[in-house]
Amino acid sequence: MGSQKTEFEAEHSSHSKQSRIITKVLSPAVRLLLRSQVQQVDHLDVQISGGDRQILSGYIPQVAISAQNAVYQGLYLTQLEIEGKNIRTNLGGVLRGQPLRLLEPIPVFGEVRLDESDLNASLKSPLLAEALTTLLKSFLPEKSITYEAVHWEQVTIGCDRLIIKGTIASDRQMPLTLDTRLELIDGQTLALKELQIHSDTELFDIDYFQIDLGSEVAIETLTLTSGQLLCCGRINVLP
Structure with missing residues (x-):
């Protein structure tokens, strides 16, 4: 009886030790x-699920990540909740001191919440500013503006609508406004409806314009309420 208890304790101790390696590494x-x-x-929480043997072999069945007030490439994210499954990593290399990296693409499911203040702060990001200017150039005469000439300054989020204001620097500062209704057509397609582009001298009315989000994205819901944008869906993360 005592021998059996000793064996159980030894097995339990080995399991705990292995779990500590996972926790620490x-x-x-x-x-x-x-x-x-x-x-x-501000806050980053990582929850890793799976058996010890799976994880130590480099296979992670599931990782859940939550973050608050994160800034990624200049984009401000109020709240982020994502979950990745069936993840293959170089964990053997990590145990030898190498940085963690993915070995295969993984589908990541999640929810992102953006407050109006975050979108306004994100306008300083080249990633968002260039995307908005590229969209603007789709409707203006070729070579009428450069990327450097447009300065985006303010975003207002309404119910299903976005109003984005800025200026175009030419001989003088010209105010600019994009006012549009957003609608998700399918997982890879976003539509701008009743789009109006105002400047000092011109007004463009576009009834409908589609944006292809790419094959690595599958958006399930996109909701705009007063002062807030909520997006749920999937994106494939590549190694």
Whole structure:
């Protein structure tokens, strides 16, 4: 009886020791990888699920990540809740001191909430500013403006509508306004409806314009309420 108890205790101790390795190595490696991708984050929580043998072989069945007030490539995210499944990593290399990296693409499911203040702060991001200017150039005469000439300054989120204001620097500062209704057509397609582009001298009315979000994206819901944008869906994260 005492021998059986000793064997059980030894097995339990080995299991605990193995779990401690995962806790001490894998979770910090994931947090380090995520923190290296963001400029700032107020709260970051990582929950890793799976058996010890699976995880130590480099296979992670599931990772759930939540973050608050994160900044990624200049984009401000009020709240982020995502979940990735069937993840293959180089965990053997991590145990030898290498940085964690993905070995295969993974589908990531999640929810992102953006407050109006976050979108306004994100206008300083080249990623968002260039995307807006590219959209604007789709409707203006060729070479009428340059990317450097447009300065985006303010976003207002209404119910199903976005109003984005800025200026165009030419001989003088010309005010500019984009006013549009947003509608999700399918997982990869976003529509701008009743789009109006105002400047000092011109007004463009566009009834309907489609934006292809790409094959790596599958948006399920996109909701705009007063002062807030909520997006749920899937994106494929590539190694």
